[in-house]
Amino acid sequence: SLGPCIIHERAAYLVLKDKVDYVSVLLFNRNKLSKLPRAINDKSYDLQGKSNEYVFNFMDLEHNKRRVYRNALTNEKWGDKESFNLCVNTTGLIIQDIVPVLVNYVNFLLEHRKK
16 A cells, blocks of 8 residues: 555546545535636636636536546446535635645544544
8 A cells, every 4th residue: 555645536436446445525616606716727727818608618518528527437426425425515615725624534534434
């Protein structure tokens, strides 16, 4: 074992399906308007200077790509919160600010599983 790690995005299920010592977390945001700054400031998307309508369309396309990808690779449906240990609605929150809460939860859950 190489130790703790984070596998981000939709295919983690394939890597972890036979493991018992992992925690799956879904961060979601139902408010499209509050997603705008994060999407626009993400340099990998090149959305600076684009209209809100353009960014909303882009986000919808990305969401659909992620859904199709996850549904094709797993037996779990995209957005099905039943397949996660923890689901956090991040609407109005700054992701970096909730990281300590997530770390505490993961540590608690993994320790609890050992008992």
